[in-house]
Amino acid sequence: MMETLTRMIPVFKNRKFNGLKEDYPLFREVSINKTLRQEDPLLSKSREFRLFKTIRNESGEEVLDYITQFVDLGSEQTQVLSTTTLFNVTCLQDEFYEYIVNLKKFNDVRRVNKFLEALNDKIEPHGLFVGCIETLEQRKQRLINKFPPLLNRLYLTGDYIFKRVFPKMPLTKQIY
Known part of the structure; x- marks a missing residue:
């Protein structure tokens, strides 16, 4: 059984907190798991939300729509990069990813073959690499x-x- 902590936290609605008791308009009880697991749905949703936001800011709405057609951004087996260097790919954790997405243009990558070899070492046998390229x-x-x-x-x-x-x-x- 997982241990949970219960805390009362203040909820502010359009008010700035200055440390006075009257600044606590509401209290909400929140239960927090002491040990969060990677497969926790809340953690997955927040990770997915951060990835959506980051991809949208980095590459735009059109790229985000395209990526979400093929890639499960909520999966822990998904890695999103924005790099043109081999170093960043080789420094990924030593595990296999189902999806690897690179938001930088592939045209800007030096030593393309080495970059692809490093990606191949990090991706599952039937995994998917999604990249951007300028024809x-x-x-x-x-x-x-x-x-x-x-x-x-x-x-x-x-x-x-x-x-x-x-x-x-x-x-x-x-x-x-």
Whole structure:
């Protein structure tokens, strides 16, 4: 049997507490389990609420709607990250996750293969990884909209050379 603590706590309704007895308009009795378990539904709901709020703030409502179609955010087997570094993935607890979600663009990840290997080590055999990516067409459209008509074509050409050609050339490969 789990030990519970019962406490009377003040409930304030639109009033600031200044330490006086008359500032306690109501008291509510609250029972608190001394040992909270991870599978406690209240803990799960609050974790789920925090994840919803964090994802919405980090990536927006559209991304949150998409993620919730495929991922159970209330599950303890779900890990949500916002990282582009391999270090943060390898520092996850040594357990298998059913779902891993990364909110940062996958395009910004250095050493993509190592990053994917680390994710593969942390995810269950039939688990799901959800990530964000900017396709070539999306990037092109974003850059075209960023500059005036003539300038955007020049910028696109330079961007292509710097991002796609230089990394393949032996001399500039080391710099990139």
